[in-house]
Amino acid sequence: MADKNVTFADIAEYTGFSKTTISRYFNNPDSVTLENQAKIAHALEALNYKENKLARVMANGKTEIIGVIIPNLYMHYYSNVLDHIISTYEKNGYKFIVFSGNDDSDIERKYINELIAYKTEGMIILSHTLSSKELSEYNIPIVAIEREDKYICSVNTDNYMGGVQAATVLAKSECDILIHANSDFSEDVPSHGRIKGFIDFCESNKYDYKILVKDFGNTYDENHNIIKSLFKEIEDEYTVKKVGIFMSNDTYANILLNIIIKKYGTLPDKYKIVGFDNSPISKEAIVPITTVGQQVDKIADEAMKILLVQINEYKKRKPKPLSNPIHKVLTPILVRRETTK
Amino acid sequence: MADKNVTFADIAEYTGFSKTTISRYFNNPDSVTLENQAKIAHALEALNYKENKLARVMANGKTEIIGVIIPNLYMHYYSNVLDHIISTYEKNGYKFIVFSGNDDSDIERKYINELIAYKTEGMIILSHTLSSKELSEYNIPIVAIEREDKYICSVNTDNYMGGVQAATVLAKSECDILIHANSDFSEDVPSHGRIKGFIDFCESNKYDYKILVKDFGNTYDENHNIIKSLFKEIEDEYTVKKVGIFMSNDTYANILLNIIIKKYGTLPDKYKIVGFDNSPISKEAIVPITTVGQQVDKIADEAMKILLVQINEYKKRKPKPLSNPIHKVLTPILVRRETTK
Numbered sequence: 001m002a003d004k005n006v007t008f009a010d011i012a013e014y015t016g017f018s019k020t021t022i023s024r025y026f027n028n029p030d031s032v033t034l035e036n037q038a039k040i041a042h043a044l045e046a047l048n049y050k051e052n053k054l055a056r057v058m059a060n061g062k063t064e065i066i067g068v069i070i071p072n073l074y075m076h077y078y079s080n081v082l083d084h085i086i087s088t089y090e091k092n093g094y095k096f097i098v099f100s101g102n103d104d105s106d107i108e109r110k111y112i113n114e115l116i117a118y119k120t121e122g123m124i125i126l127s128h129t130l131s132s133k134e135l136s137e138y139n140i141p142i143v144a145i146e147r148e149d150k151y152i153c154s155v156n157t158d159n160y161m162g163g164v165q166a167a168t169v170l171a172k173s174e175c176d177i178l179i180h181a182n183s184d185f186s187e188d189v190p191s192h193g194r195i196k197g198f199i200d201f202c203e204s205n206k207y208d209y210k211i212l213v214k215d216f217g218n219t220y221d222e223n224h225n226i227i228k229s230l231f232k233e234i235e236d237e238y239t240v241k242k243v244g245i246f247m248s249n250d251t252y253a254n255i256l257l258n259i260i261i262k263k264y265g266t267l268p269d270k271y272k273i274v275g276f277d278n279s280p281i282s283k284e285a286i287v288p289i290t291t292v293g294q295q296v297d298k299i300a301d302e303a304m305k306i307l308l309v310q311i312n313e314y315k316k317r318k319p320k321p322l323s324n325p326i327h328k329v330l331t332p333i334l335v336r337r338e339t340t341k
Numbered sequence: 342m343a344d345k346n347v348t349f350a351d352i353a354e355y356t357g358f359s360k361t362t363i364s365r366y367f368n369n370p371d372s373v374t375l376e377n378q379a380k381i382a383h384a385l386e387a388l389n390y391k392e393n394k395l396a397r398v399m400a401n402g403k404t405e406i407i408g409v410i411i412p413n414l415y416m417h418y419y420s421n422v423l424d425h426i427i428s429t430y431e432k433n434g435y436k437f438i439v440f441s442g443n444d445d446s447d448i449e450r451k452y453i454n455e456l457i458a459y460k461t462e463g464m465i466i467l468s469h470t471l472s473s474k475e476l477s478e479y480n481i482p483i484v485a486i487e488r489e490d491k492y493i494c495s496v497n498t499d500n501y502m503g504g505v506q507a508a509t510v511l512a513k514s515e516c517d518i519l520i521h522a523n524s525d526f527s528e529d530v531p532s533h534g535r536i537k538g539f540i541d542f543c544e545s546n547k548y549d550y551k552i553l554v555k556d557f558g559n560t561y562d563e564n565h566n567i568i569k570s571l572f573k574e575i576e577d578e579y580t581v582k583k584v585g586i587f588m589s590n591d592t593y594a595n596i597l598l599n600i601i602i603k604k605y606g607t608l609p610d611k612y613k614i615v616g617f618d619n620s621p622i623s624k625e626a627i628v629p630i631t632t633v634g635q636q637v638d639k640i641a642d643e644a645m646k647i648l649l650v651q652i653n654e655y656k657k658r659k660p661k662p663l664s665n666p667i668h669k670v671l672t673p674i675l676v677r678r679e680t681t682k
Contacts, residue, residue, distance in 0.1 A: 008364050023349050023364050063459070065438065073424040074621065083414040086441050090448060095455065097406065098439045100427050107431060114436065118404070220625050258627040265606025280415065284561050286599040286627055 006047050014043045030317065062315070066307065067097045067115040067123040069108065074220070076251050076279035077294075078126060081145065084300035085124060092304055094121075101127040103218070116140060121314075122307045125152075128189070139321075141310030143303045148188045153310065153326045155302045156190040162292040162332040163197025163246075166274045169290060170244030171207055173272045173340045177238055178202055178209040181230055182248040183216060191248065194276065198246060216252065227255045243271055244340075250275035250282040253289050257339065261286055273339040288337035295330050302328050347388050355384045371658065403656070407648065408456040408464040409439045410449065415561070417592050417620035418635075419467060422486065425641035426465060433645055435462075442468040444559070457481060462655075463648045466493075469530070480662075482651030484644045489529045494651070494667045496643045497531040503633040503673040504538025504587075507615045510631060511585030512548055514613045514681045518579055519543055519550040522571055523589040524557060532589065535617065539587060557593065568596045584612055585681075591616035591623040594630050598680065602627055614680040629678035636671050643669050 008022045015022070017036065024031045025040045032040070068085055070078045086096055097120060101108045108129045115123060122141035128148065135142055136151035144154040163180070170178050178198070185192040195211060202209035212233075216226050234243060247253035253275030260271055267273075267287050275282050278293030306326050313319045349363045356363070358377065365372045366381045373381070409426055411419045427437055438461060442449045449470045456464060463482035469489065476483055477492035485495040504521070511519050519539070526533040536552060543550035553574075557567050575584060588594035594616030601612055608614075608628050616623050619634030647667050654660045 019364065020360075023360070023367075026367060064455075065459070073420050073427075079414050079420045082439075083441060086414075086439060087443075089440065089452070095438050095440070095452075095459075097436050098423075098427060099430065099436070100424060102428075111430070111436075114405075118406070118436075220621060224625075255625070258625075261602065261606075262627055265602075280561060284565075284596070284599075286603055 006044075010047060011040065011043050014047060015039055034317070063119050063121055064093055065095050065097055065118070065120050067099065067112070067120045069099050069101050069111070069123065069125050069127045071101055071103065071127045071129075072218075073100055075249070076281045077249055077277045080277070080279050080296055081126065081300065084296050085303070088300055088304050092308070094304070101129050103127075103129055105129045112138060121311050124303050124307065136325075141307050141314060143306045143310075145299060145303055146190050148186075149190075149325070149327065150188060151325060153306045153322070153328075154190075155299050155306065155328045155330065157294045157299070157332050158329050159190050159193030159332075160197035160200075162276060163194035163199075164201045165197075165292050165332060165334045166194070166246040166276070167198045167201035167207070167209075169274055169334060169336065169340050170246060170272055171201075171205065173242070173244060175242040175244030175272055176208065176240035177242075178207050178244045178246070179212060179234065180209070180246040180248075181212040181214060181227075181252070184213045194246075194248065220255075223252060224255055224259075227252060228259055231256060231259050241270065244274070245271065246274045246276075248276055250277045250279040250285075250289060250291055253291070253339075254281050254285045257285055257287060257289060267339060278333070278335050282335070282337070287339055290337045290340040291335050293333040293335045295333060298330055302330065347385075351388060352381065352384050355388060356380055375658075404460050404462055405434055406436050406438055406459070406461050408453070408461045409437050410442050410452070410464065410466050410468045411439070412442055412444065412468045412470075413559070414441055416590070417622045418590055418618045421618070421620050421637055422467065422641065425637050426644070429641055429645050432642075433649070435645070437465075442470050444468075444470055446470045453479060462652050465644050465648065477666075482648050482655060484647045484651075486640060486644060487531050489527075490531075490666070490668065491529060492666060494647045494663070494669075495531075496640050496647065496669045496671065498635045498640070498673050499670050500531050500534030500673075501538035501541075503617060504535040504540075505542045506538075506633050506673060506675045507535070507587040507617070508539045508542035508548070508550070510615055510675060510677065510681050511587060511613055512542075512546065514583070514585060516583040516585030516613055517549065517581035518583075519548050519585045519587070520553060520575065521550070521587040521589075522553040522555060522568075522593070525554045535587075535589065561596075564593060565596055565600075568593060569600055572597060572600050582611065585615070586612065587615045587617075589617055591618045591620040591626075591630060591632055594632070594680075595622050595626045598626055598628060598630060608680060619674070619676050623676070623678070628680055631678045631681040632676050634674040634676045636674060639671055643671065 008019045011022045012019045021032060070082055073079050089095060099111050116138060124143055126145050132149050132151040142152045144152050146156055167178055180198045182195055212230060214226050214230060216223050247256055253273055257273055260267055273289060275289045275291040278291045282289040282291040349360050352363045353360045362373060411423055414420050430436060440452050457479060466483060466485050467488060473490050473492040483493045485493050487497055508519055521539045523536055553571060555567050555571060557564050588597055594614055598614055601608055614630060616630045616632040619632045623630040623632040
């Protein structure tokens with residue numbers, strides 16, 4: 001281990017500073033001028049202080065590590081977003097500590113405290129467990145993706161536009177009734193916009209519609225049972241020619257599709273389905289699913305950009321926190337496949 | 342930031358040691374006796390040296406961070422293993438930096454060097470990019486999962502037994518021909534055992550069998566095209582009553598199932614399918630897929646156990662590296678579902 005051979009005395013000798021100054025560099029970097037910090041950092045390099053990243057971290061807080069908190073890896077959307085976030089390494093050099101929260105707020109708090117203790121430079125939060133108010137009080141760079149974001153920066157898809165797009169494609173498929181199944185989101189969660197966009201389109205264009213609010217549960221078995229009874233409900237109630245169903249994500253749309261195909265051996269012309277996200281499953285489904293696509297690659301890029309703006313500010317001697325959180329909204333892209341033909 | 346107020350002088354005063362000793366604790370901990378290291382660590386706690394984890398890392402190398410390198414997040418097996426690895430946080434307190442290698446050996450080397458520079462305590466490697474010889478030379482605790490592992494510790498499923506289980510369940514379903522489709526693995530990759538187990542069972546029990554070796558590609562589209570032509574090949578060649586097909590993983594088994602159902606509207610009695618892994622997709626498929634289950638929860642636990650043995654050894658003043666790598670093999674569990682009924 002090369003670093004064990006380089007002592008404070010060596011660094012002091014090389015730089016001409018006292019050992020006390022070197023100590024202060026490691027222990028309390030702000031007490032050393034920026035110019036001298038640079039000289040010492042340079043000396044560390046020159047002395048082949050090979051494993052010195054942690055030393056530099058002590059000095060300038062640059063771990064180049066970001067914490068990512070996702071609710072789970074089961075939902076295709078989350079593993080897809082995670083995949084894109086991790087892939088930004090080649091562009092930005094930042095590495096990612098990943099945590100799956102599983103809705104336990106105490107464990108999530110404990111985890112965040114550890115991330116902060118390790119001087120993780122920022123956090124990307126997809127879980128819904130802690131309020132943005134609480135998160136903002138940690139006072140480190142944060143960006144939220146598709147969750148309540150009043151007090152923190154965020155990158156979201158334009159969910160309202162997504163709801164409009166879904167209703168439009170179902171209307172164009174000549175459905176007699178337009179149904180949207182979604183969870184019971186409060187109005188401050190971005191996904192709620194999908195419901196609003198769907199309703200507004202139907203009302204202003206005078207389409208029959210229905211919103212089915214369900215608690216879909218947290219496991220595949222729970223999802224499957226709820227969607228099975230939801231489909232039974234639809235079959236019993238609608239004897240019209242064509243039923244258009246907009247599911248709140250591709251994972252659920254795929255479950256619905258499988259239930260229908262298991263019953264009929266094919267997707268009958270009577271049913272049209274639209275999902276949300278453009279997760280890999282929508283393309284890989286037995287009948288490729290029409291979906292309102294989130295631009296996940298851009299979401300990951302924008303999240304990193306917003307995080308880096310904050311991170312660079314925090315590195316200054318007297319950082320000025322953002323006066324207002326940045327909220328970036330990306331347009332969804334409708335991907336037409338076979339379930340609306 | 343609480344830590345900025347606590348200086349070396351404060352720590353020296355509290356402990357009664359000289360400032361030089363405190364410096365040495367941070368810079369070259371091995372030059373301080375273990376007893377005194379403990380005293381200083383205790384002082385840091387007592388002085389509410391709140392964000393002192395990095396200081397302690399400098400002292401004892403305990404980052405409690407482990408690097409995980411997976412080939413991709415697209416294959417259901419990898420996201421499932423990752424999910425279980427991450428979940429060990431609650432048990433062991435270790436956090437995970439996750440990297441998806443995408444088969445680029447240069448980027449993977451660069452990444453591993455960064456992990457080492459940050460004193461990541463160990464690595465769990467699922468990618469196939471670098472040889473175990475090269476990995477062993479990094480000289481840090483490593484455990485491999487389901488990859489070539491001659492020179493490094495590993496946790497694998499008993500793939501030979503898995504091949505036997507798959508052939509057995511197809512034979513019991515009264516298939517006239519038993520087919521196993523797999524990639525062209527070299528013999529030092531654990532998965533190769535599946536082929537061997539399958540062949541040995543068929544030969545010793547005198548079943549007709551065929552091994553189809555394919556390059557399945559790296560994307561869904563590539564997988565889908567190869568499996569589509571593979572199924573056409575099978576349909577053209579076998580006019581016997583029942584064809585049993587053992588696919589090398591559940592992702593591929595699900596693609597095959599969807600191709601068959603899209604053609605027939607159902608899984609005809611003529612075809613029996615077995616997958617491998619017991620990934621969520623096997624259960625969530627349109628017809629739940631019989632599969633040779635890897636005990637992913639145990640694999641994650643055992644990987645952490647083997648890593649912690651090595652990590653604890655490395656923390657000693659004079660660590661003795663393992664004389665031989667540990668190779669833990671876990672028995673697969675056949676999960677009978679509807680594709681072999």
